Amino acid sequence: MKAADILLAVSLLALASSFAYASDPSPLQDFCVAINDTKDGVFVNGKFCKDPKLVKAEDFFYSGLNIPRNTSNPVGSIVTPVSVAEIPGLNTLGISLARVDFAPNSGLHSPYTHPRATGILVVVEGTLYVGFITSNPENRLITKVLYPGDVFVFPVGLIHFQFNVGKTDAVAFAALSSQNPGDITIANAVFGSNPPINPDVLLKAFQLDMQVVKNLQSKF
Numbered sequence: 066m067k068a069a070d071i072l073l074a075v076s077l078l079a080l081a082s083s084f085a086y087a088s089d090p091s092p093l094q095d096f097c098v099a100i101n102d103t104k105d106g107v108f109v110n111g112k113f114c115k116d117p118k119l120v121k122a123e124d125f126f127y128s129g130l131n132i133p134r135n136t137s138n139p140v141g142s143i144v145t146p147v148s149v150a151e152i153p154g155l156n157t158l159g160i161s162l163a164r165v166d167f168a169p170n171s172g173l174h175s176p177y178t179h180p181r182a183t184g185i186l187v188v189v190e191g192t193l194y195v196g197f198i199t200s201n202p203e204n205r206l207i208t209k210v211l212y213p214g215d216v217f218v219f220p221v222g223l224i225h226f227q228f229n230v231g232k233t234d235a236v237a238f239a240a241l242s243s244q245n246p247g248d249i250t251i252a253n254a255v256f257g258s259n260p261p262i263n264p265d266v267l268l269k270a271f272q273l274d275m276q277v278v279k280n281l282q283s284k285f
Contacts, residue, residue, distance in 0.1 A: 092181060093245045111244070112149065112156045125154035133234070134166040141172035141229070149244040156244060163239045167191060167229035174227040175250050182246030184219040184239045186227070188212060191235025197225035211237075224251060257285025 093111050115124070127147050134143040148161040155161060161182075165174055186195065188211045196208030197219050209217055210230065219225040221242070229235045255262065267278045 093243065095180075095247070112153070114156065115153070120154075125152060127152050130162075130164050130238075133236070134164070136166050136168035136172055136234075140175050141168035142166060142174045142227075144174070144248075148241075148246070158244060159242060161241045161244050161246060163241065165227065165237045165239065167193070167227070167235035167237075169229065169231065169233050169235075172229035172235065175252055176224050176226045177248060177250040178222055178224050179219075179241060179243070179246040179248060180222055182241040182243035183221040184225075184241050184246070185216060186211075186219065186237050186239045187216045188214070188235065188237045191229060191233055192231035193235055193237060194228045194230045195226065197223045199223065252281075253285050256281045 130145065130147065134145055136143050143166050145164040145166075146161065147163060149155040165186075166172075167174070190213060193211045194208065195211055195217050196206055199205040199207070200223065209215075211217055227237065255267065261282055264275060264278045264282065267273065267282075268275055271278070273281075
């Protein structure tokens with residue numbers, strides 16, 4: 066991969082910061098239940114801060130996004146996140162990054178949503194069919210075929226996907242407007258929840274045969 070490609074992808078982080086605006090801070094985890102007694106507090110909206118005097122360059126550094134990942138899995142894709150978990154210095158900065166590798170001929174980043182972030186994706190290798198679905202009641206599908214150098218935006222919270230329609234590997238980088246954007250893969254969440262959703266609920270929601278529902282739950 067050319068250095069210029071990586072530079073282009075990383076520069077999207079600067080664009081991601083433009084999504085910020087003056088309002089209540091966005092949540093950084095699924096929920097944060099308020100308590101009156103702080104001694105019982107465990108989670109905060111973000112992470113506790115390191116003493117500035119102890120901060121070092123490694124707190125703001127990550128290496129390895131130039132390395133191709135193994136896409137040998139059922140969907141043919143793999144995500145390498147670079148969020149606050151990988152770079153502690155991202156805490157409170159409202160941005161993160163990810164590399165996505167796709168296998169040739171139908172590698173798929175399955176329909177999913179980031180509940181806490183807008184994403185902006187740039188393709189550096191291969192050809193991707195990408196899209197997102199608007200909210201009810203329209204459920205409009207908005208799609209585009211992307212080539213190297215093309216950029217596409219996925220609005221916060223909307224279901225979206227990327228699909229390799231080329232015969233070669235594909236690679237894309239995504240910048241996200243949260244240090245911890247969250248990632249809900251629709252099929253995994255619905256059919257692979259823990260504990261499982263009552264099959265009667267899924268049967269009625271998806272208008273499927275009970276055996277089909279149970280078979281899908283067994284796969285996730």
